[in-house]
Amino acid sequence: MTTYLIKNVSVLGGEPRDLLVRDGQLHEPSGPAADVTIDATGLVALPGLVDLHTHLREPGREDAETVETGSRAAALGGYTAVCAMANTDPVADTAGVVEQVYRLGQAAGLVDVQPIGAVTVGLKGETLAELGAMAESAAKVTMFSDDGFCVNDPRLMRRALEYVKAFGGVIAQHAEEHRLTEGAQVHEGVQSAKLGLTGWPAVAEEAIIARDVLLTEHVGSRLHVCHVSTAGSVEVLRHAKARGVNVTAEVTPHHLLLTDVRACTYDPVNKVNPPLRTQSDVDALRAALAEGIIDAVATDHAPHAAEDKECEWSRARPGMLGLETALSITMQVLGNDWETIAERMSRTPARIAGLSEHGHDPLPGNPASFTLVDPAARWTVDPEALASLSRNTPYAGMELPGRVVATFLRGEATVLDGKATR
Incomplete structure (x- = not known):
């Protein structure tokens, strides 16, 4: 060596x-x-960055990204570990699929690729996936998420929280009450009214977070909230943490920097889920990140092939690239506050994901x-x-x-x- x-x-x-x-x-x-x-x-020198929320698209959409190309982007962005979301094709809801992703990461050898398993079979929100089998697989999965879809059924969410408690796992929730977001295209507010597009109300996120915080407290399990995007969500999390609920949360670089004004161009590159919010939301997210109410910066790196983005807004898939720009965006938001950057982009994400080899300061x-x-x-x-x-x-x-x-x-x-x- x-x-x-x-x-x-x-x-x-x-x-x-x-x-x-x-x-x-x-x-x-x-x-x-x-x-x-x-x-x-x-x-x-910073500890190697750890991303809690990466879409590598393999298996199924290798035209948009592969484990190898996504790993290369991650390394170039300063990452040494990424957590790969389960919404692949086939869905990572079995030990076989998570092991495939894990071994592809090992073969690439650029970052440690830690698969996140699906909470429900096929991300359909109907039946729990093989959580125990994925935890016992070679990939040793401890985080589970239906990201892209919310686990809407409270009974199923409770069962998932109870199940992972047995082995110290965590449920990472995409907080979206879909009955409030049907047909939504942008944040519900002034810009959606101007553009004539169906709005995605902030309360659709906040209501699910509030519900899941209560379920987590009742069960005594662990909850992680994906891509927090509203000022109201920050207040729900603040209240939960003050009560000692075992909840963590992440924010994306784009929700720390961009606002729904970007939608005025109708350029689908600005379409993302949850949508870009208002400047007051951005300000609240930045303050919460600095304070520690939001625990981590996570990229939600979501590559899409050209045909899924270079089309009219309503047909475009939501999502943005993030791995190679995340550190720079975070520096733009936090300045050269290296201690906070290390905590939010490395140490805390490594602890949340259970990646004990990562998140260590670069010291002898x-x-x-x-x-x-x-x-x-x-x-x-x-x-x-x-x-x-x-x-x-x-x-x-x-x-x-x-x-x-x-x-x-x-x-x-x-x-x-x-x-x-x-």
Whole structure:
């Protein structure tokens, strides 16, 4: 295994120091000369980022993304682990499918790919999937989600929470009361009225979160809320956490930056579920992230083939790319607050997903899974230059702060000089 001497790097914004990468671990520099020396003057070392919400599309939609291409995008974004959502074709609702995704991730070798299992068979919300079998599989699944669909039946949601409690699992809910969002195209508000499009009301998200918080408290289990998008949801979570309910939540980079005004162009690249909300929602989400009411930034990386996005708004599939831009967007929102960035994008997501090998600060004695970032760099998003197979980024042409220079996974360089090594 190649040894690396990283010179003059700032760990989480601290004073410059040298680090040695050897045998998958970080060490104080000593012994024989390293194989490769990296001058990291001006660079910041962060723990490898962990994404709780990634759509890799394989199996079934390899025209939009594969585990390999999504893994490459993740590594270029500073990630060392991603959690792959279950809405593939076939759905990841059995041990066989989650093991397939897990082994494809191992073969790619760029990030650790941790499958998320479906809560219900076929994501249909009718019958619980093989939660125990997926937990006991080689993939060791501990998170389950029907993301893209809400587990609407409260009895079924209660049973799922009870089931995963036995092995310390967590249910990740896509909070959407579908009876309030039928035909919805954008956030319900001023812009939907102007555009003449059916609105997606904030209460459709908030009502499900409130219900599930009560169910989680009753059962004594664990709940994770996907892609929180409204100010009202923040208040529900604040109240739940004050009562000691075991609930965590994530926010996407696009909900931290973009608003429903983007829909005025009718460009389907801005169509996402939940929809972009108002500036007051964005402000509340940013404050909640800084405070810790929202625990993590998760990309909801959702690649789509051209025919699913380059069409009229009503027919377009919802979703945006996120892996290669997430760190820069978070830096734009939080500034160079490296401690908070490390907590929200690495340590806490790793704990939520049960990924014990990840989320460790890049210091001697810890696993060498980390990323080096140039905080002074500025870069302009070029969709054609992204590693994903798809091009549906809402940030095209936007100049963003910070650039990932290198990423290491257990001592192996997956990105060097801003380029993937394989």
